[in-house]
Amino acid sequence: MLVAEVVCAARREQRQHVRAALYLVSALGNNLPDSDIVYSWLDGPKPLGSLLHHRGHTHTLIIALPMAWLLGLALWRWFQRRHADAGETEKRWIFGLALAGPALHLLMDFGNNYGVHPFWPITGRWFYGDSIFIVEPLWLAVLVPILARAIARRWLRVLLWVVLIAVLTASWFLPFFSWTTRLCLLAVSGLSLLVSRQAGTAARAWYGLGGALTVALVFAVASQRAKVDLREAARAAFPALAVHDISAAPLPANPRCWEGLLAGEQSGVFRVLRATVSLGGGPASSCGAGTDVSPTAPVARLSRAERGGVRWISEYSADVSALSRLRRSDCRFAALLHFARLPYVSADGRVAGDLRYDRQPGLDFSDVPLPTRSGEGTCPKLVPGWSEPRGELFQP
Numbered sequence: 001m002l003v004a005e006v007v008c009a010a011r012r013e014q015r016q017h018v019r020a021a022l023y024l025v026s027a028l029g030n031n032l033p034d035s036d037i038v039y040s041w042l043d044g045p046k047p048l049g050s051l052l053h054h055r056g057h058t059h060t061l062i063i064a065l066p067m068a069w070l071l072g073l074a075l076w077r078w079f080q081r082r083h084a085d086a087g088e089t090e091k092r093w094i095f096g097l098a099l100a101g102p103a104l105h106l107l108m109d110f111g112n113n114y115g116v117h118p119f120w121p122i123t124g125r126w127f128y129g130d131s132i133f134i135v136e137p138l139w140l141a142v143l144v145p146i147l148a149r150a151i152a153r154r155w156l157r158v159l160l161w162v163v164l165i166a167v168l169t170a171s172w173f174l175p176f177f178s179w180t181t182r183l184c185l186l187a188v189s190g191l192s193l194l195v196s197r198q199a200g201t202a203a204r205a206w207y208g209l210g211g212a213l214t215v216a217l218v219f220a221v222a223s224q225r226a227k228v229d230l231r232e233a234a235r236a237a238f239p240a241l242a243v244h245d246i247s248a249a250p251l252p253a254n255p256r257c258w259e260g261l262l263a264g265e266q267s268g269v270f271r272v273l274r275a276t277v278s279l280g281g282g283p284a285s286s287c288g289a290g291t292d293v294s295p296t297a298p299v300a301r302l303s304r305a306e307r308g309g310v311r312w313i314s315e316y317s318a319d320v321s322a323l324s325r326l327r328r329s330d331c332r333f334a335a336l337l338h339f340a341r342l343p344y345v346s347a348d349g350r351v352a353g354d355l356r357y358d359r360q361p362g363l364d365f366s367d368v369p370l371p372t373r374s375g376e377g378t379c380p381k382l383v384p385g386w387s388e389p390r391g392e393l394f395q396p
Helices: 002-011 016-038 048-053 061-082 088-111 137-150 154-171 179-198 201-237 320-329 331-336
Strands: 242-251 254-266 269-278 299-301 310-319 343-345 351-354
Touching: 002 016, 002 088, 002 137, 002 201, 016 061, 016 088, 048 331, 061 088, 088 201, 137 154, 137 179, 137 201, 154 179, 179 201, 201 242, 201 254, 201 269, 201 310, 269 320, 310 320, 310 343, 320 331, 320 343, 331 343, 331 351
Parallel strands: none
Antiparallel strands: 242 254, 254 269, 269 310, 299 310, 343 351
């Protein structure tokens, strides 16, 4: 919606039917990659279908862009039949926004720690931005007042305000929002409301774009700083550990407070260390990221001195050769490894999952039940060719 508004403001477009068409094509194009939810449930056993096929083929450029072109063609034909003033300029913008939508969707999906693999089949490698919460309240605080002012449809304006008010209200009751974060969200929302009332159409649109990009940039820079601090703290506390990967996730609306998961190998043992990272010189005790986790994975508490704002919380460890044997013998675990960035197996061997999303003793959305006896259960039939994030450790 913001991209469509920036285009309309740059063109000084006042015709409501053109504005509505550009908003529609931009919104549909941006959500087009998530059409994989239509078929992701078909493959089993649950939840492997969702893990392997959501953010799947429709999240690749080779499929998403042709889909977007067809979307642009359909909407252009519809618009052309309904409006006599449809010309080449409107056609270019409809097709342009249709094609820009999936690209922006993939870029935003890249921003969090779930990851994307947009360049399949050239490469099935996963790419992780590790920089922003999957539903970032600061983006809503910046954009809702701006877009609500620009939109003609009353029901859509009301819907946007309901979303923002719900987020602001939740921030006052959820424990992982600090008082500073709550006040920051109110201040940003108030500033955006003031701009929406006082600024002209173009100024509002550019403010929204600048604000959205600023939020993304702040979190991206903070992510890199958090990873550097975590790596340095690991080098001091665990000097023999060969680090393979670091997954980072911030608390919502809080670029100072991060949960870090550091994966590595030491003497044939796969280790994943969970830590809180507090930036800006503050103590890690002032940041609760990662401290509310009670995972299914068999983890041990860590007692290491806090260093540079890094507080170690827990550790999962498993023998690399044992996980490699399980990969060869269990088709479900082998399939999971095409998704799992930080794989684990429960102490009783009945559950496997990804430590990024293993946050409670019961089954989380990435936890896969494993058979207790050889040959028991069903295998997924449609395993895509995504590269295994930890393929360097668990060889076929």
